[in-house]
Amino acid sequence: MRVALFVTCVTDTLYPGTGRATLAVLERLGVEVDFPLAQSCCGQPQFNTGYRRETEPLVRRFAEVFRGYDHIVTPSGSCAAMVRENHPRIAARAFGGRRADEVAGAASRTYELSEFLVDVLGVTDVGAYYPHTVTYHPTCHGLRTLGLGDRPRRLLENVRGLELVELPGARECCGFGGTFAVKNAAVSAAMGADKARGIEGTGAEAVCAVDNSCLMHIGGTLARRGSAVRPVHLAEILASTDGGTATDGTAGGTAGGTREAAR
Known part of the structure; x- marks a missing residue:
């Protein structure tokens, strides 16, 4: 292969x-x-x-x-x-x-x-270890275009030490949308703020997604709010083990x- x-x-x-x-x-x-x-x-x-x-x-x-x-x-x-x-x-x-x-x-x-x-x-268990509380944001392309469904969640649920908590309004867009964030900055920022509030409300230490572009937008919004929640790509969680990442x-x-x- x-x-x-x-x-x-x-x-x-x-x-x-x-x-x-x-x-x-x-x-x-x-x-x-x-x-x-x-x-x-x-x-x-x-x-x-x-x-x-x-x-x-x-x-x-x-x-x-x-x-x-x-x-x-x-x-x-x-x-x-x-x-x-x-x-x-x-x-x-x-x-x-x-x-x-x-x-x-x-x-x-x-x-x-x-x-x-x-x-x-x-495979749904890749042998990962990530001892943190995590919430998952399903990005728009993954959710609506690719139809990823519960695949990322199934992978996260099999990570040792990880506690997965539900994100209210998870299916709502984070506001990035590629060039949408440039052309409609005010709307994009407002959507990002809504998403950030939802993430903070979960009490999670990290928010996970399958797109770094969305995580960049969410992470920037969280940082400007002074939040301690960190954005982490799914791959980085799955790569983590007892020996490091x-x-x-x-x-x-x-x-x-x-x-x-x-x-």
């Missing part, structure tokens, strides 16, 4: 620890992971802003870079949704023929991390473009 890590722009640039954590979890389960150095943006910011033609080269590049892999795994619900839902439609309109088929094939092999663990590997240098490999195959 050939598996590639699609690390995404936000993770690679701002949260490389999530990439390392994803790699650590997969390797712990015996999966050999490649990291194609030529990967780049999936085109979501351009597409969501209305620049379809500027998105097309990125769609084509994604299919070319990840050609030949059985599975493409990403720690991002929004980027997985962009690839799966929009890449085939963009390619059918822009390219057609064999190239469109190649794009559609790559899209069908792309999985958000929890999907890959539960649906492909058939993938983000503190005690576990995991390398992501972010430093080697072709991480083993």
